[in-house]
Amino acid sequence: MLQFKLVLLGDSSVGKSSIVHRFVKDSFDEFRESTIGAAFLSQTVKLEKHQDVTIKFEIWDTAGQERYKSLAPMYYRNANAALIVYDVTQPGSLVKAQSWVEELKHKVGDQDLVICLVGNKLDLCEADSSVRQVEIDDAQTYAQEQHLLFHEVSAKTGAGIAKIFQEMGEKVYERKTAESAASAATQPRKTLNVELQRPSTNDSTSCCA
């Protein structure tokens, strides 16, 4: 099974761990503790667009607190996919998300990485529209300009969560298969010149002694 490394980045308390737990365990904890360092989980995804293909995400959920920021490169290095999360009720968290986008593009390069911008806690706006502080159009326009995937979700209700990982899975798989096809096309064909040697009949120890 193809495995892909996925990293979650974003400000503290935006709901990174909650998104991962909703995806991996289909559960939600109202009182989740802040992550220390990073947490690792894995989950498989059966791709809807590619019949009979199941991929595995190895997920690194990083800690959003400023004091852990220097650890992040360890987790996004060699990643195939990144979810950059903000909270739709906290405009500062979008600014932080944008700085992660910049850092990834600078350090990793978006050719190598599928990036998805995710606005979380949508349920809060649905309960009371006045708490929304980041307009969907603004975030979506930014995502389009930066060539990022984009979703608004709720880890609490589960709305939109499976869709993120389905779409990310398809993108990383398509990238991988396109890369493999391109490298196969550019590889020179190797001709094997195998000379068959007849074993000498009077040397019974020649091959295994």
Ligand SMILES: Nc1nc2c(ncn2[C@@H]2O[C@H](COP(=O)(O)OP(=O)(O)OP(=O)(O)O)[C@@H](O)[C@H]2O)c(=O)[nH]1
């Ligand atoms: N209403 C609502 N609350 C959420 C949602 N997602 C997370 N929360 C709450 O927000 C708080 C922070 O969630 P976490 O998942 O720990 O956030 P985090 O981004 O992993 O935080 P760090 O580990 O500090 O980086 C918790 O109290 C969650 O219950 C959501 O979709 N809706």
